Amino acid sequence: MKLSPLRLGALIAFIAIVYFAAAELGLSLASAHTNVTPVWPPTGIAIASLLIFGWRVWPAIFIGALAANLRTHVPIPTACGIAFGNTLEGLLAIFLLNRGGR
Numbered sequence: 001m002k003l004s005p006l007r008l009g010a011l012i013a014f015i016a017i018v019y020f021a022a023a024e025l026g027l028s029l030a031s032a033h034t035n036v037t038p039v040w041p042p043t044g045i046a047i048a049s050l051l052i053f054g055w056r057v058w059p060a061i062f063i064g065a066l067a068a069n070l071r072t073h074v075p076i077p078t079a080c081g082i083a084f085g086n087t088l089e090g091l092l093a094i095f096l097l098n099r100g101g102r
Contacts, residue, residue: 012060015049019064027068042068046090051097062087 003011022042030037046061065083070076 015060016064019045023068047093050094
């Protein structure tokens with residue numbers, strides 16, 4: 001599916017907002033620390049988005065994860081590292097699924 005740059009930007013913004021909302025839900029379940037939770041629903045959002053729309057929506061995962069982690073009052077480099085890891089887990093899952101895990 002070929003999207004214009006404007007539509008792709010809107011799609012990325014939408015996915016980032018949905019990811020952020022799912023992250024807020026997950027973080028609301030945190031008990032010991034504000035950014036450690038036993039459940040992380042955004043992983044499903046990331047994998048589904050990447051499966052449906054392809055690799056090009058990875059910035060949405062990073063933006064949503066960064067926004068959610070900045071709200072937990074961790075230092076900016078730490079929030080960036082966590083967002084990078086959240087993005088990488090979705091990309092790795094898609095890579096493994098596309099490699100033959102279906």
